[in-house]
Amino acid sequence: MATILVTGGAGYVGCVLCRMLLEAGYQVRIFDRLYFGEDPLEGIISNPDLELVRGDIRRLDDFPHLLDDVDAVVHLAGLANDPSCDLDPEVSLDVNITATRRLAERAKEAGIERFIFSSSCSVYGRGEVDLLAEDSEKKPVSVYAMTKLTAERELCDLADDKFAPVILRYATLFGPSPRMRFDLAVNQLAAGAIKKRKILVFQGGRQWRPFVHVQDAARACIMSIEAPVGKVRGDVFNVGRDDNNWQIVELARLVKERFPEADLEEVPGDEDRRSYRVSFGKIREMLGFEAKYTVEDGLEHVREMFDDGVIADPEADIYFNVRLLSKLRDMPAVTGGEPTSARFIPFAYPSIAGGEPASAHYLPFVSPSIGEEEEQEVLDTLRSGWLTTGPKVGRFERQFAEYVGAANAVAVSSCTAALHLSLVAAGVSPGDEVITSPLTWAATANVVIHQGATPVFVDVDRSTLNIDPALIERAIGPKTKAIIPVHIAGLPCEMDAIQAVADKHGPCVIEDAAHALGAQYRGKNIGTISEFTCFSFYPIKNITTIEGGMITVAEEGIADRLRVLSNFGMSKDAWKRYSKEQPSGYHPPEVVYPGYKYNMTDVQASLGLHQLEKLAGFIAARERYAQVYDRAFADVDEIELPALPAHLKHALHLYIIILDIDRLKITRNEFIDALRAENIGAGIHFVSLHLHQYYRERYGFRPDDFPNANYLSDRIISLPLYPKMTEKNAHDVIVAVKKIINHARK
Numbered sequence: 011m012a013t014i015l016v017t018g019g020a021g022y023v024g025c026v027l028c029r030m031l032l033e034a035g036y037q038v039r040i041f042d043r044l045y046f047g048e049d050p051l052e053g054i055i056s057n058p059d060l061e062l063v064r065g066d067i068r069r070l071d072d073f074p075h076l077l078d079d080v081d082a083v084v085h086l087a088g089l090a091n092d093p094s095c096d097l098d099p100e101v102s103l104d105v106n107i108t109a110t111r112r113l114a115e116r117a118k119e120a121g122i123e124r125f126i127f128s129s130s131c132s133v134y135g136r137g138e139v140d141l142l143a144e145d146s147e148k149k150p151v152s153v154y155a156m157t158k159l160t161a162e163r164e165l166c167d168l169a170d171d172k173f174a175p176v177i178l179r180y181a182t183l184f185g186p187s188p189r190m191r192f193d194l195a196v197n198q199l200a201a202g203a204i205k206k207r208k209i210l211v212f213q214g215g216r217q218w219r220p221f222v223h224v225q226d227a228a229r230a231c232i233m234s235i236e237a238p239v240g241k242v243r244g245d246v247f248n249v250g251r252d253d254n255n256w257q258i259v260e261l262a263r264l265v266k267e268r269f270p271e272a273d274l275e276e277v278p279g280d281e282d283r284r285s286y287r288v289s290f291g292k293i294r295e296m297l298g299f300e301a302k303y304t305v306e307d308g309l310e311h312v313r314e315m316f317d318d319g320v321i322a323d324p325e326a327d328i329y330f331n332v333r334l335l336s337k338l339r340d341m342p343a344v345t346g347g348e349p350t351s352a353r354f355i356p357f358a359y360p361s362i363a364g365g366e367p368a369s370a371h372y373l374p375f376v377s378p379s380i381g382e383e384e385e386q387e388v389l390d391t392l393r394s395g396w397l398t399t400g401p402k403v404g405r406f407e408r409q410f411a412e413y414v415g416a417a418n419a420v421a422v423s424s425c426t427a428a429l430h431l432s433l434v435a436a437g438v439s440p441g442d443e444v445i446t447s448p449l450t451w452a453a454t455a456n457v458v459i460h461q462g463a464t465p466v467f468v469d470v471d472r473s474t475l476n477i478d479p480a481l482i483e484r485a486i487g488p489k490t491k492a493i494i495p496v497h498i499a500g501l502p503c504e505m506d507a508i509q510a511v512a513d514k515h516g517p518c519v520i521e522d523a524a525h526a527l528g529a530q531y532r533g534k535n536i537g538t539i540s541e542f543t544c545f546s547f548y549p550i551k552n553i554t555t556i557e558g559g560m561i562t563v564a565e566e567g568i569a570d571r572l573r574v575l576s577n578f579g580m581s582k583d584a585w586k587r588y589s590k591e592q593p594s595g596y597h598p599p600e601v602v603y604p605g606y607k608y609n610m611t612d613v614q615a616s617l618g619l620h621q622l623e624k625l626a627g628f629i630a631a632r633e634r635y636a637q638v639y640d641r642a643f644a645d646v647d648e649i650e651l652p653a654l655p656a657h658l659k660h661a662l663h664l665y666i667i668i669l670d671i672d673r674l675k676i677t678r679n680e681f682i683d684a685l686r687a688e689n690i691g692a693g694i695h696f697v698s699l700h701l702h703q704y705y706r707e708r709y710g711f712r713p714d715d716f717p718n719a720n721y722l723s724d725r726i727i728s729l730p731l732y733p734k735m736t737e738k739n740a741h742d743v744i745v746a747v748k749k750i751i752n753h754a755r756k
Contacts, residue, residue: 011059013037014235015080017067017113018087023128023180025050025188027084027228032057034232041065041076042087045334050189067109070116082124082235083117085110088157091193092132093332095154101370106157111164118173125165125175126234131220131248133159133179134286141255141289144179144246151283162246169244176234176242180227181220181250181288184308186315192329196221196305199262200312201324203269212277215259217285222250223303233297247293251301255287261305268309335366368688368746369739375691376550379628379733380617387616399577399609406615407560409622414537416562418569421615422576425524425546425559426453427608431575432520432542432561433461433492435568442491445517447477448698449719450496454522455699463491467700469716473653475499475666475726478718479507486515493519497526497536499695499728500552500661501654505531505539520544524559527552528629530659537562547614552628552663553621555614579605631733632662635740639665639729642744648673648751664695665731667747671724676754678724684754685727688746693728 014031018024019040031038032054039061040051054060065073067087077083088106089095095102110127117125134142135149150156165175184196192201203209230249234242256264259276266274293299303311315321327333391402403421411419422428438444440462446454448467455465468481475498482493493512495503503521512519521536523529524546529536537543547558563569574581580599643649650668654660669678676684678694685692698719700711713720729743 011035011037012081013039013079014082014084015039015041015077016084016086017041018085018128019062020044020046020048020050020189021086022090022183022187022189022191023224023227023231024086026224027086027231028060029054030225030228030232032059037061039063039076039080041067041073043067046189046328050187052188067113068104070109070112077116077120077122080117080120080122082126083113083122084126084128084231084235085113086128088128089154089331089335090130091331092152092154093193094335095152095157097332097335098370099153101366102153102157104370106154107161107164110161114165114168114173114175118168121172123172123174123239124235125173126231127161127165127175127177128231129158129162129177129179129246130155131179131181131250131286131288132284133162134288136283136285141252141287142248143289144248144292155284166244166246174239174243176244177246178227178230178234179246179248179288180230181222181248181254181290183224183227184221184305184312185223185225185303186311186320187224190315190321190329191331192324193331195219195258195261196308197312199265200269200309201316201321203265203272204313204316205324207269207272209262209265209269209272209274210277211259211262211274215262215276216257218255218257218287219261219284220248220250220286220288220290221254221256221305221308222301223308226250226301226303229302230293230299233299237297241296245296247297247299248288248290249293249299249301250288250290251304252290254301254305256305264305265309268306268313368749369690369742372689373691373730373735373739373742375693375728375730376732377734378549378554379624380554381620381624383620383623384617387620388613391612391616394612397613398611400612402612402615402619403610406610406618406622409619410560411562413622413625414562415535416537416543417564418562418566420561420563420569420572420576421610421618422559422561422572422608423610424557424608425522425544425548426457427576427606428544428546428559428561429453429494429520429522430457430460431572431606431608432544433457433463434575435572436492436518436520436542438463438491441489443487443489444492444494445482445485445490446494446522447496447498447719448700448716449475449498449696449722450522450699451524451696452699452702454494454496455705458494464489465699466490467711467716467719469718470498470722472718472721474501474655475652475722476501476503477508479504479511482508483511483515486511486517490515490517492517494522495519496522496524497529497661499652499664499666500525500529501652502526502529502531502536502658509540518542524548524551525663526661527663528625528659529661532657536661541568547618547621552632552661553618553625555610555618555621558610558614558618574602575605576608577605578607579603628733629662631735632731635731635735635737636660636662636665638737638740639731639744643667643747646748646751648755649747662731664693664728666695666726666728668722669725669727673756674751674754675756676750678727681750681754682727684750685746688742688750690743690746691730694726695728696723696726698723 020042037059041063132155133148135151407419438461442463443466444458445466458465471478519540521540521543526536543562545560547555648670
């Protein structure tokens, strides 16, 4: 017994087709998002020859066994009709083209020969001949028609002696279905005549349309499955009957004849650009297909539905694709609930609740902006033969120092290396203590431990997420050797207050400015204030060298020492040892300190040179999107935005929101899961270090030791914010956040 996979099997055509296939003795596997629930499958869902897989056609990779033991595919799933596709053309392309191609490729890889594709006569657009045949010129005038035509062409390109796609171009459908629609011309006109006693003709009604009964459409699928493969391989068939070509105004007059109690009204409007009369001779001659039902039959069938009480309100949203899709766009894609049926086969989604993702494609949390300039500079370095620390690192250091306004800049392999070297240069040693924030990346405290010192955490200001200067002085002790303020997300700490404490008690200040390139404190650039400032060029930062970091210092002697420390503690780096530019009178290098392998390479610096030139534009883009977010979230009670004091310039490395989880039915982590289901990436910056296993066990920290950091750790989310984003991306993020909140609100 052959098994047929029917995508969209719970839809208007699909639920009719699946019944016919079961009656004909086939086994049927339905793959459907179940936008309209399981009601269309009533009466067959318990059939032992039916399997139901609930899933999204765009997420085929989540269903590795979907095509197992399948003999043929009927692909009906997709966005059907112009208004549904016009809601979001990007989604339409993804569903109707990309997903169709991927399903066909998977079927071909699985050795499934027969692939029936549901297309539409709308591909003809504005027909300019009396009767359009399959090889007539196509002039699609809508997103829907364009996606169908493109999918047809891609499927036909896959055809070979082992793969036989069959394209069925359906005329406009009509007639009763368990998944009824009243956004189709015949059904809609009949419903209006019955319920409202009005027959409305829009835009003059002069346009032509072909029509086909839904049962005839389903029969055509079965004939395409059963026809000799040589007759249908890679071929296209119009599906309908010649005498079902109607001008809309004449169709309305026919409805008036059948329902004389209704009034016929013409509604003015722009002319419908779509008009096509279609020939159905090819499918009749090649496959012997004859459509059974006329439009007149369909009108009577719809009347019978009303007479039998099957339809109560034909204006309900469930009968209109675009209305239901509009609502689904406002629903979360995941709600964590149980499936509505226990009969899904094992590889089905476990808990999806019908919503449509806010973004058609996954928007990553971050994506670096790398241009042709960076690529060419890297190629130049690779071709030069000098790849490690050399002249381009020197150029990058000088340009960085100039940008920041610092006297000296020392390039290193990472911000972690920068922090470590700064501690070494500051004389931090075993037994010392270093004060820092617990709300930071692990590197900030890890390097303190590497020096044999003890990190001393001080709680943060809940409104800014930065270390609280008022608490620093209380933590100062005789062993305090350094203070590391962390400019979280790119917002500068209160440096005057911190420096005042340092001046009073003696520790040096090492700024963790991993997030803060481009930030300012009271008009001064971060990088010009303290003895040491450490920057990061990790790929998610405001500029990137893939991996890399920089230390800015005021004293040239300290800068020289940092360079020695970063290169094994040797008196000469590789460029000075091996290049022609070394001074005369050779002297072998000496190890003057047991240093580290923390140097930056010229390949990395090649990126940095051009990234730095683009930084102002990068920050401007971040500011633009941050303002969009600010406006959107300002009136959302469940969201608190960190404070931005007037004397600070934010570098906007991150856009952080603080969730009021007491107002929500879900946790922060569940909120992030929901965002990902909406195709939106997100991050957490950070879970306080005192909550991590190592720090808990080593130092005996408890959650309430730092109440503000503890509070924020369960509530903060970082949203996408980077120059490669678009305004639409930002809007998608906003839509996702708001609809999750609306759904999860207590």
